[in-house]
Amino acid sequence: MKLDRIQKAKEVLEPIISKTPIVHAGKIHENLYIKSENLQGTGAFKLRGAYFKLSNLSEEEKKKGVIAASAGNHAQGVAYSCMKMGIKGTIVMPKTAPLSKIEATRSYGVNVELQGDTFNDAYEYAKNLQEITGAVFIEPFNDEDVIAGQGTIGLEILEKMLDVDTVIVPIGGGGLISGIATAIKSIKPSCKVIGVQSENAPSMKRSLEEGKIIQLDSVNTIADGIAVKTPGTLTYEICKQYVDEVVTVNEEEIAAAILVLLEKMKMVAEGAGATSVAAAMFHKVDLENHKVVCVLSGGNIDVNLLSKIIDLGLIKTGRKAVINMDVVDKPGNLSRMIELISQTGANIISVNHNRIQNGILFNKCRVGLVIETNNQAHIQQVMDILEINGxxxxLIDHA
Known part of the structure; x- marks a missing residue:
């Protein structure tokens, strides 16, 4: 991959994409900035690579139509590009893809087929379908034109912030970080490019550590856009050359980042997009004395899951706590416990009073509480006052 190919992509994409802003995230950390690809036309960065790839097809290839596999964002990028160029498209998506992404893809006029439970399942089906139909397969990440399109983000970051010294990028199959890293390292080699994956889908991280491409047995993460079992051969080689480090974040950290972006930055981020911010928030990357840009790669989150993710984020950040305890079953004991909690300023959302659960002594009952708190120190204050009073x-780590 050469810089001139990314620069060519920039020229082609100029009238099509939004030059998304770089926003100072001072409410999260003074040294943090966010490249807001969630504000891209299709809600994610994937439009860049998909459009550039389709623009380079011959007229004969365009007449054959295209096929792609995606968990959502590549699907929308290809579908939008098909609509703009008048190309017939078929998109294969896993059955577990968020409904919002499925419907958004269909809205551009392509045929959508739902196959398998993971991206890899959909990918295998799409490859077989391509052999049968003769249509052109549009790789989601393991393609030079796709990578070049994504690399235009790197050019835009350096145009706006030449003094940036660290860029954090989500990794699924590796197309996004491959393009960005190529652009940045070609222009400013001193700038670090750090990848981030979910702990539950660390295919690129493990591949780089083991010195060969590995395939994970399974992936299960709220960051569905980067739930990829196997990185690309091309992206693996580029990452090996240009990426300085790959870190991971867990599900609670991703949820907390989604919540903080909503509350403090007024930004909607999907799980994959929020991983870069999660890496910064939870000290996976050093922010002190650095100028750091997080690529928020997309904002196409399923609203049906948003409330669950927010709950997870509230618990992770100490804004909500779930407490269980066994108490002596006698008049006034429950109200006394509630009064103690109210003295700390915590707000009780719900109380579950169970007298017949297995394993509880005849003179006791089990009480489950969900409370709203300010932070972890506030939760500890609640725990302390309850313990002092017998x-x-x-603490339960889920709602």
Missing amino acids: YTPH
Whole structure:
């Protein structure tokens, strides 16, 4: 991959894409900035690579139509590009893809087929379908034109912030970071490019560590856009050359980043897009004395999952706590416990009073509480006042 190919992509994409802003995220950290690809026309960066790839097809290839496999964002990028160029398209998506992404893809006029439970399942089906139909397969990440299109983000970052010294990029199959890293390292080699993956889908991280491409047995993450079992052969080689480090974040950290972006930055991020910010928030990358840009790669989050993700984020950041305890079943004991909690300023959302659960002594009952708190220190204050007064509270790590 050469810089001139990315520069060519920039020229082609100029009238098509949005030059998304770089926003100072001072409410998260003074040294943090966000490249807001969630504001791209299709809600994610994938439009860049998809459009550039389709623009380079011959007229004969365009007449054959195209096929792609995607969990959502590549699907929308290809579908939008098909609509703009008048190309017939078929998109294969996993059955588990968010409904919002499925419907958004269909809205551009392509045929959508749902196959398998993971991206890899959909990919295998799409490849077989391509052999049968003779249509052109549009790779989601392992393609030079796709990578070049994504690399235009790197050019835009350096245009706006030449003094940036660290760029954090989500990794699924590796197309986004391959393009960005090629652009940045070609122009400013001193700038670090750090990749981030979900702990539950670390295919590129493990491949780089083991010195060969590996395939994960399974992937399961709220960051569905980067839930990829196997990185690309081309992207693996580029990452090996240009990426300085790959870190991981867990599900709670991703959820917390989504919540913080909503609350503090007024930005909607999907799980994959929020991983870069999660890496910065939870000290996976050093922010002190650096100028750091996080690529927020997309904002196409399924609203049906948003409330669950927010709950997970609230718990991770100490804004909500779930407490269980066994208490002596006698008049006034429950109200006394509630009064103790109210003294700390915590707000009780719900109380579950269970007298007949297995394993509970005849003179006790089990109480489950969900409370709103300010932070982890506030939760500890609640726990302390209950323990001092003879209760035995246990924190539960989920709502």
